[in-house]
Amino acid sequence: xxxxxxxxxxxxxxxxxxxxxxxxxxxxxxxxxxxxxxxxxxxxxxxxxxxxxxxxxxxxxxxxxxxxxxxxxxxxxxxxxxxxxxxxxxxxxxxxxxxxxxxxxxxxxxxxxxxxxxxxxxxxxxxxxxxxxxxxxxxxxxxxxxxxxxxxxxxxxxxxxxxxxxxxxxxxxxxxxxxxxxxxxxxxxxxxxxxxxxxxxxxxxxxxxxxxxxxxxxxxxxxxxxxxxxxxxxxxxxxxxxxxxxxxxxxxxxxxxxxxxxxxxxxxxxxxxxxxxxxxxxxxxxxxxxxxxxxxxxxxxxxxxxxxxxxxxxxxxxxxxxxxxxxxxxxxxxxxxxxxxxxxxxxxxxxxxxxxxxxxxxxxxxxxxxxxxxxxxxxxxxxxxxxxxxxxxxxxxxxxxxxxxxxxxxxxxxxxxxxxxxx
Numbered sequence: 481x482x483x484x485x486x487x488x489x490x491x492x493x494x495x496x497x498x499x500x501x502x503x504x505x506x507x508x509x510x511x512x513x514x515x516x517x518x519x520x521x522x523x524x525x526x527x528x529x530x531x532x533x534x535x536x537x538x539x540x541x542x543x544x545x546x547x548x549x550x551x552x553x554x555x556x557x558x559x560x561x562x563x564x565x566x567x568x569x570x571x572x573x574x575x576x577x578x579x580x581x582x583x584x585x586x587x588x589x590x591x592x593x594x595x596x597x598x599x600x601x602x603x604x605x606x607x608x609x610x611x612x613x614x615x616x617x618x619x620x621x622x623x624x625x626x627x628x629x630x631x632x633x634x635x636x637x638x639x640x641x642x643x644x645x646x647x648x649x650x651x652x653x654x655x656x657x658x659x660x661x662x663x664x665x666x667x668x669x670x671x672x673x674x675x676x677x678x679x680x681x682x683x684x685x686x687x688x689x690x691x692x693x694x695x696x697x698x699x700x701x702x703x704x705x706x707x708x709x710x711x712x713x714x715x716x717x718x719x720x721x722x723x724x725x726x727x728x729x730x731x732x733x734x735x736x737x738x739x740x741x742x743x744x745x746x747x748x749x750x751x752x753x754x755x756x757x758x759x760x761x762x763x764x765x766x767x768x769x770x771x772x773x774x775x776x777x778x779x780x781x782x783x784x785x786x787x788x789x790x791x792x793x794x795x796x797x798x799x800x801x802x803x804x805x806x807x808x809x810x811x812x813x814x815x816x817x818x819x820x821x822x823x824x825x826x827x828x829x830x831x832x833x834x835x836x837x838x839x840x841x842x843x844x845x846x847x848x849x850x851x852x853x854x855x856x857x858x859x860x861x862x863x864x865x866x867x868x869x870x871x872x873x874x875x876x877x878x879x880x881x882x883x884x885x886x887x888x889x890x891x892x893x894x895x896x897x898x899x900x901x902x903x
Contacts, residue, residue: 525585529587634895
């Protein structure tokens with residue numbers, strides 16, 4: 481699973497970060513290094529990295545083989561780590577500086593901002609974090625709002641999103657299979673991407689978390705697609721294509737559907753749970769299948785965990801079991817009832833990972849006459865585009881965080897209730 485020390489002589493660029501990881505791209509090698517972040521300078525991340533790599537390779541890849549590449553680990557020396565920290569510091573957002581990278585090792589992934597084989601022009605990549613695609617009533621604290629939409633009230637309450645222009649994106653629309661609703665969902669992400677959508681040109685991020693609409697991004701989308709309003713249509717067609725399809729998907733050149741409603745978030749009280757069947761084996765259908773495998777709401781998952789701990793199982797051993805392939809379950813000394821509970825927790829964590837993953841579309845204009853190249857095809861205004869979907873952000877969740885998930889939703893609900901009293 482490990483590889484040797486990483487050669488950084490070709491240079492690198494800061495690609496972005498979330499709460500738990502910081503990502504850099506190795507210039508020229510089309511490789512990503514994903515570093516775990518921490519508040520503590522002396523914290524070892526070795527076990528965490530080994531667990532993530534094992535989980536992706538042994539648990540997730542067999543489920544999403546068409547979309548997930550193997551991951552490996554690499555080590556750096558302390559001088560290399562310090563050089564990376566110094567280089568990326570000027571580009572890091574202020575709200576992410578509470579944690580840093582202190583451990584000289586990282587996950588190694590392909591850089592999905594580029595195609596493995598070049599095309600006829602610049603490469604567009606679009607990263608989407610779609611979130612949970614169905615209503616799970618037993619795991620909801622509001623009767624009609626999905627957890628994503630409910631959380632928007634909390635984010636507004638603590639100042640993470642604008643009071644005047646909160647997101648109108650709802651995951652249920654994107655997963656609905658209704659193309660009009662899917663386009664509206666994607667248009668909502670373009671208006672207010674937050675950390676749920678990012679657009680790159682040859683690895684360069686073209687916008688902020690507030691909106692994608694700026695001259696640089698508009699010009700690129702117009703030059704590539706012929707109309708900067710066509711991106712939602714392109715994404716819907718690509719999201720609903722089967723990975724085995726060999727026929728180019730036709731993209732309508734008509735502009736996107738009507739503008740989003742100006743309805744304020746405080747007046748929205750219900751998510752639309754209706755929908756059509758997604759095409760079998762398309763990327764959204766595959767992700768949704770993993771999300772639906774779980775039968776435990778957070779509070780019941782905590783009960784199952786507590787019962788195993790009460791039986792004498794220790795948390796570290798349970799965490800190891802739920803992040804390994806199925807074969808290891810045959811080698812442990814547990815009762816049938818305990819094994820069933822471990823299996824339930826494994827499916828629970830799998831669904832939480834599937835809720836928080838990201839999908840990345842990588843796309844370039846190309847010609848089918850330039851040789852046999854990997855990827856699928858879209859046709860738009862007489863042009864052909866080769867594209868590929870990939871799935872990332874597949875870290876296993878920690879069992880000890882289950883209780884936090886329960887508490888979080890109560891905070892979201894409280895923020896919602898308080899929003900009703902705001903004029």
